[in-house]
Amino acid sequence: MKRRSIWSWLWIVIGMLYFILPLYxxxxxxxxxxxxxxxxxxxQRVFEDPNFWSTIKFSLVIAIFTxxxxxxxxxxxxxxxxxxxxxxxxxVEFISMLPFVVPAIVLVFGLIRVFSGAPFFLTNTYFGTxxxxxxxxxxxxxxxxxxxxxxxxxxxxxxxxxxxxxSLGANWPTIIFKVIFPNLRVAIMSSAxxxxxxVIGEYTIASFLVGIKSFGPYMSLIGQNKTYESSSxxxxxxxxxxxxxxxxxxxxxxKADTSALAGAR
Amino acid sequence: MAYLSLSNVSKxxxxxxxxxxxxxxxxxxxxxxxxxxxxxxxxxxxxxIGGFEMPTTGVITLDTEDITYQSPNQRNVGMVFQSYALFPxxxxxxxxxxxxQARKTPEKEIKKKVDEMLGLVHLEKHIHKYPYQLxxxxxxxxxxxxxxxxxxxxxxxxxxxxxxxxxxxVELRLEIRRIQQTMGITTIYVTHDQEEALMLSDRVVVMSxxxxxxxxxxxxxxxxxxxxxxxxxxxxxxxxPVTQVNKKDGTCVLAGQQVKFxxxxxxxxxxxxxxAIRPEEIQIGIGEGRxxxxxxxxxxxxxxxxxxxxxxxxxxxxxxxxxxxxxxxLPRAGDEVVISFPEHSCWLI
Amino acid sequence: xxxxxxxxxxxxxxxxxxRPSSSGWRNWIVVAPFFLFTLLFIVLPSFSLLTRAFLDNNxxxxxxxxxxxxxxxxxxxxxxxxxISLATAVGGGLLGFLMAYAVTVGNLPRAVRTGLMTxxxxxxxxxxxxxxxxxxxxxxxxxxxxxxxxxxxKINLYDQGFNLYSFWGLTxxxxxxxxxxxxLVITPALDGLKKxxxxxxxxxxxxxxxxxxxxxxxxxxxxxxxxxxxxxxNSFGAYATAYSLTGGFINLVTIVIGSQIKGxxxxxxxxxxxxxxxxxxxxxxxxxxxxxLRRKSERWLRQ
Numbered sequence: 079m080k081r082r083s084i085w086s087w088l089w090i091v092i093g094m095l096y097f098i099l100p101l102y103x104x105x106x107x108x109x110x111x112x113x114x115x116x117x118x119x120x121x122q123r124v125f126e127d128p129n130f131w132s133t134i135k136f137s138l139v140i141a142i143f144t145x146x147x148x149x150x151x152x153x154x155x156x157x158x159x160x161x162x163x164x165x166x167x168x169x170v171e172f173i174s175m176l177p178f179v180v181p182a183i184v185l186v187f188g189l190i191r192v193f194s195g196a197p198f199f200l201t202n203t204y205f206g207t208x209x210x211x212x213x214x215x216x217x218x219x220x221x222x223x224x225x226x227x228x229x230x231x232x233x234x235x236x237x238x239x240x241x242x243x244x245s246l247g248a249n250w251p252t253i254i255f256k257v258i259f260p261n262l263r264v265a266i267m268s269s270a271x272x273x274x275x276x277v278i279g280e281y282t283i284a285s286f287l288v289g290i291k292s293f294g295p296y297m298s299l300i301g302q303n304k305t306y307e308s309s310s311x312x313x314x315x316x317x318x319x320x321x322x323x324x325x326x327x328x329x330x331x332x333k334a335d336t337s338a339l340a341g342a343r
Numbered sequence: 344m345a346y347l348s349l350s351n352v353s354k355x356x357x358x359x360x361x362x363x364x365x366x367x368x369x370x371x372x373x374x375x376x377x378x379x380x381x382x383x384x385x386x387x388x389x390x391x392i393g394g395f396e397m398p399t400t401g402v403i404t405l406d407t408e409d410i411t412y413q414s415p416n417q418r419n420v421g422m423v424f425q426s427y428a429l430f431p432x433x434x435x436x437x438x439x440x441x442x443x444q445a446r447k448t449p450e451k452e453i454k455k456k457v458d459e460m461l462g463l464v465h466l467e468k469h470i471h472k473y474p475y476q477l478x479x480x481x482x483x484x485x486x487x488x489x490x491x492x493x494x495x496x497x498x499x500x501x502x503x504x505x506x507x508x509x510x511x512x513v514e515l516r517l518e519i520r521r522i523q524q525t526m527g528i529t530t531i532y533v534t535h536d537q538e539e540a541l542m543l544s545d546r547v548v549v550m551s552x553x554x555x556x557x558x559x560x561x562x563x564x565x566x567x568x569x570x571x572x573x574x575x576x577x578x579x580x581x582x583x584p585v586t587q588v589n590k591k592d593g594t595c596v597l598a599g600q601q602v603k604f605x606x607x608x609x610x611x612x613x614x615x616x617x618x619a620i621r622p623e624e625i626q627i628g629i630g631e632g633r634x635x636x637x638x639x640x641x642x643x644x645x646x647x648x649x650x651x652x653x654x655x656x657x658x659x660x661x662x663x664x665x666x667x668x669x670x671x672x673l674p675r676a677g678d679e680v681v682i683s684f685p686e687h688s689c690w691l692i
Numbered sequence: 693x694x695x696x697x698x699x700x701x702x703x704x705x706x707x708x709x710x711r712p713s714s715s716g717w718r719n720w721i722v723v724a725p726f727f728l729f730t731l732l733f734i735v736l737p738s739f740s741l742l743t744r745a746f747l748d749n750n751x752x753x754x755x756x757x758x759x760x761x762x763x764x765x766x767x768x769x770x771x772x773x774x775x776i777s778l779a780t781a782v783g784g785g786l787l788g789f790l791m792a793y794a795v796t797v798g799n800l801p802r803a804v805r806t807g808l809m810t811x812x813x814x815x816x817x818x819x820x821x822x823x824x825x826x827x828x829x830x831x832x833x834x835x836x837x838x839x840x841x842x843x844x845x846k847i848n849l850y851d852q853g854f855n856l857y858s859f860w861g862l863t864x865x866x867x868x869x870x871x872x873x874x875x876l877v878i879t880p881a882l883d884g885l886k887k888x889x890x891x892x893x894x895x896x897x898x899x900x901x902x903x904x905x906x907x908x909x910x911x912x913x914x915x916x917x918x919x920x921x922x923x924x925x926n927s928f929g930a931y932a933t934a935y936s937l938t939g940g941f942i943n944l945v946t947i948v949i950g951s952q953i954k955g956x957x958x959x960x961x962x963x964x965x966x967x968x969x970x971x972x973x974x975x976x977x978x979x980x981x982x983x984x985l986r987r988k989s990e991r992w993l994r995q
Contacts, residue, residue: 086798089790090808093871096787097815100826100868103836107829155726162719170723173730178922179975180738181929183946184968187953188737191744213733220730272817281820281932286953297821298936312825316818323813395891415894422895428888431992432910441906442896475991493896 101316108309120306124314133296134278140208140292141277144215145270148223151216153266156227157258160236174224177217182282189214190286207287214283218276223269230265231258268326275322279315344407346371346529347392347497352401353553354387361387363553365401369497369531374523376532376540379550380576385533386501388550392531393422393499405496416445421495425502427486429474435461435485436470442493460488463522480511487519491526498523498530504539516542537577541565549573567608571692574619581661582692583618595691598656602634603686616691622651624688625663627674633683640678654682738972745965757962761970765943766963770970773928773945776859780866781923787867788874789916796882809879812872819869820932827865827937831856857938865937866927873926874919881915884993914989921982925975945971 111119124130152174159166177185189210193200200206239261243253259266281294290296297315301308345368354362362384369375377385390396392403394415403411410418429438439460443453461467464484466477474482483503490498500519504512520543523530534540540547541561549556549564549572557569568574571582585595585602593606597618604618629635638654638661649664650673663682665671674680748754760766795805830837833850841847855861885908893903931946940947945967952964 083799086794086800089787089794090800090804093787093791093808094811096868096871097811099837100830103830104826106836151726151729155723158719158722163723166723170726173727173734175979176730176734178925179972179979180734181931181946181971181975183929183931183949183953184741184971185734185737187949187964187968188741189733190953192737192740213729216729217733275817279820279822281936286950294821294932297825301821301825301936302939308825309829312822312829315822316814316826319818320814323810323817326813327810393891393895395894415891416897416899418895419897420895422892424888424892426886426888428886428892430889430892430907430911432907441893441898445897445899445902473992489892489896 101313104309104312108306108313111306120310121314123304124300124307124310129290129296133291133293136288136291137278137280137284137293138274140211140215141274143212144219144277145273147212148216148219148273149227149266149270152220152223152227153259153262154254156224156231157236157254160228160231161240170224174220177220180217182214182218185214185217186283186286189283201287211283211287211292214287215273215277215280218280218283219269219273222272226265226269226272227262230262234261264329267329271322271325271329275319278318278322344404345369346373346406347531348402348404349388349392350402350404352388352391352398352403354384354391354396355399360553362391362398365555367548367555367558369529371529372527374520374530374532374543374545376534376544376547377550378534378537378540378547378577379556380535382552383550384553385535385548385550389499389501389531389533392497393420394418419493419495420497420499421490421493422499423483423486423490423501423503425505427474427479427482427506429482429486429489431474434471434473435466435477438474438485439489439492442489446493456492460492463491463525464488464518478511479507480515483507483515484518487522491522491528496529498528500530500532502533502535505534505536512539519543541577549576551576571619574692579622579662579664581618581620581622583620583659583661585616585618585691588616588691590691593686597636598638598659600636600656602636602689605687605690608690618689619692620661620684620689622662622664623649623666624684625661625682626684627663627665627680627682629681630683630685633685634689635681635683637679637681640674640676640680642676643673645673654680741965741968741972745962745969748962754962757966758970760960760963761966766948766967769943769945769948772859772943776863776866776944777924777927779863780870780927781920783863784867784870784923785874785916785920788871789878789919791871792875792879792882796879797885808875812875815872816869816876819930821936823865823868823933824936827856827861827868831861831864857942862934862937862942865933866930870923870927874923877919877922878915881912881919881989885911911989911992914985914992918982918985918989921978921985925978925982928974928978929971 108120109116109118111117111123155170159170180188190201192198193206193210194202198206200210236258239257240253243257248257279294279297280292281298284292285295285298288295290299297308297311300311347367347369349365349367352362352365353360365384365388367375377388379385387396391398394410394413394417398411401411402409405418405420430441433441436457439457440453443456448456457470458467461470464487466481466484466488469477469481469485474485477485483506486503487500503519504515507515516539519532523543532540532543541564544561546558547561547564548558551572557564557573559567564573565577568577574580575582583597585597588595590606592603594601594603595616595618596602602618626633636656638656641653641655641660644651644653645667648667650667650671652663652665652674654661654663661682745757746753746755748756761770791808794800795808827835829835831849831854832838833856835856838849841849856865889907889911890903893907898906929946931944931950934942934944934947935950938947940951949964949967949971952961952967955961
């Protein structure tokens with residue numbers, strides 16, 4: 079018993095070192111913008127850069143649209159295949175796993191090839207590229223949004239809940255917005271924050287569609303010529319991820335299913 | 344000395360006492376049940392015999408050997424788990440041979456033993472199947488065969504039937520008894536189902552809140568419950584308020600009517616004694632040498648083999664079970680009835 | 693399957709539906725947006741890459757694009773990508789498994805587990821540009837760890853042939869999100885390892901090592917392999933981290949595809965499509981194996 083827990087501690091410590099060392103190094107580095115003394119100068123410069131705020135705002139707005147679109151797409155579908163179209167379950171599950179098979183770089187390649195030409199011409203306008211960006215992110219988020227919503231639905235016995243609501247005289251909008259959505263709050267919130275965490279600093283799709291308008295490519299640009307600022311950006315970005323994941327924990331009370339496989343690596 | 348003995352065994356988890364001062368002697372070949380509600384310490388006691396929990400105090404001996412602190416894999420004690428605990432990655436045959444492989448038994452003997460065990464539980468055809476391909480009842484029989492394959496000194500069964508459907512439960516109950524009798528194996532059986540315990544056991548240990556309440560044959564437990572808990576837990580029981588108790592004469596007054604009770608059986612009479620009587624002892628009508636009382640029928644519940652009446656004796660409610668017959672004429676709610684029961688069938692509690 | 697479960701399932705099937713289930717087009721209108729969306733933004737793009745991969749510059753059918761995959765530089769890109777994915781899947785998989793094992797089976801305080809799960813959620817999502825920055829600050833030429841090793845242990849990593857912008861550097865960087873991901877996906881499997889199996893095995897006289905060899909490991913193996921395959925795919929398709937770390941100067945399949953999109957060096961659109969399709973094929977094979985393994989362990993652990 080004793081010997082086993084020594085091994086257990088050993089692996090935990092090794093893993094934690096792997097986690098902490100890069101963060102510590104980055105933090106240490108980010109404080110050295112002023113020669114000879116530790117300071118928050120790099121952070122100050124980042125916060126004073128208007129592009130920092132504009133890009134982060136842009137990415138946040140894109141992320142929010144992504145969340146809204148994916149919830150509106152996934153919730154009714156997942157609900158309906160449980161209630162009425164169970165035959166489609168296999169197909170929908172298969173589709174929601176497709177983003178694993180099509181990596182982000184391939185996805186953006188395909189999106190550009192299809193939508194830059196006739197009949198869509200989406201890349202010809204700013205608005206068109208934003209639409210495309212949101213669509214790409216919805217695809218990226220699809221696996222975990224679907225799984226999260228589907229397990230949420232499994233936990234509430236949709237069939238009985240719907241029948242109960244119907245027998246009490248509720249119509250469809252009432253059922254969906256007053257019965258189903260509130261019961262899925264945890265599932266929706268946790269997939270929303272997971273989407274935020276993946277989308278906010280996403281680079282692959284953003285760099286090809288909108289470039290330095292969004293936060294990921296902006297960070298990349300800073301990295302090319304400003305070393306200390308890039309370290310402070312890494313720390314800030316880490317804090318943002320941590321905050322979003324913390325929110326999920328808060329909603330799920332520790333039982334977080336936070337594996338975003340088709341993320342933005 | 345008995346074959347298996349537990350003396351002064353207790354188990355404390357943190358601040359809660361799971362088992363307190365437990366003493367038990369089991370003879371070779373005996374079938375003993377631990378009966379009690381969940382959390383009464385029956386499973387903990389069983390797990391101490393199996394070696395999965397270490398007693399806080401006390402000694403456990405098996406076949407004159409002190410096994411109190413022996414590790415589970417040295418004990419040669421067979422255990423059947425509530426959840427079967429069959430290894431999902433192994434076939435039925437591999438599951439049964441697992442214990443023999445651990446003992447480095449020659450391959451030929453293992454094969455013979457596996458066939459023998461599968462024959463015992465009538466599942467010869469399934470040797471190459473995986474557990475998930477079998478029904479719950481079949482899985483539990485395999486679990487039994489696996490535990491018996493190692494020729495254990497004692498067989499431990501931890502609520503083995505509680506996860507099964509009612510019908511299969513009854514079927515398997517008979518099977519467990521048959522196998523136990525043919526092999527003559529010393530068996531400890533944990534259950535919360537009184538019917539199971541009464542039917543299977545040579546002796547029953549009734550437990551509550553970590554303490555042994557009573558130990559005895561099924562008939563002793565049912566007919567002469569030594570505590571109120573046992574009386575309430577095993578079978579149905581009316582417990583009625585009485586006044587003017589006269590222990591010398593064995594009389595008291597129940598709802599204004601005089602009643603004679605069994606003087607010879609006095610157990611834990613509290614400050615305010617009450618009268619205990621099983622519903623099935625009560626009949627409708629008068630009888631010679633019986634306590635006779637007047638009352639009014641409140642409800643009639645038809646349960647199949649029995650019909651349960653709730654009778655109002657004038658402020659005191661009483662349950663009476665009548666045996667059903669095809670030509671029974673049932674009283675109706677509101678009927679005035681006379682009920683009677685033998686004087687020796689009720690006792691003070 | 694236990695009879696209890698069958699019972700429940702039957703019950704569900706017997707339950708009457710709220711309304712007849714085949715009430716026609718109305719049913720389909722609810723799911724139509726989902727299918728339309730996935731058709732437009734997943735199927736169509738993939739299909740367009742697939743058809744273009746078989747066309748030459750003049751729009752005629754050709755297999756030459758795929759022949760291009762066998763050029764040495766492309767083969768080497770696949771080879772490096774596979775090596776990195778394999779190394780991080782196995783390395784990250786092992787470390788993640790051992791850590792998850794420690795907090796599930798190896799009796800550590802409950803708080804350690806909660807902490808580790810939060811950490812894994814964060815770390816597995818911390819990738820791309822900021823991760824590259826973090827590793828530059830750690831193992832770059834003037835990184836903290838590089839300097840520490842130089843001053844304390846007198847080891848100069850970069851003299852030893854280490855380079856953050858090559859195979860080992862990228863492998864170490866990917867590991868940062870790989871092992872936490874392993875923790876997240878393997879923990880449910882470890883939780884599924886019933887205490888009763890260990891007790892039954894002990895009860896039947898088996899030693900701890902026999903239990904590990906014959907019960908625990910075989911039961912976990914499909915999950916471990918399946919999770920490692922997920923990790924493999926995760927790093928196989930990674931682009932952002934590699935691109936920001938090396939500035940595009942590493943020969944990975946994703947990086948080559950990226951430069952084909954931009955149309956810079958050695959622009960050959962046909963080859964780009966073939967590369968993308970090659971990638972989808974590799975990922976599909978991985979997912980197929982993953983599903984096969986997952987079904988196997990789910991069947992075992994159904995109860």
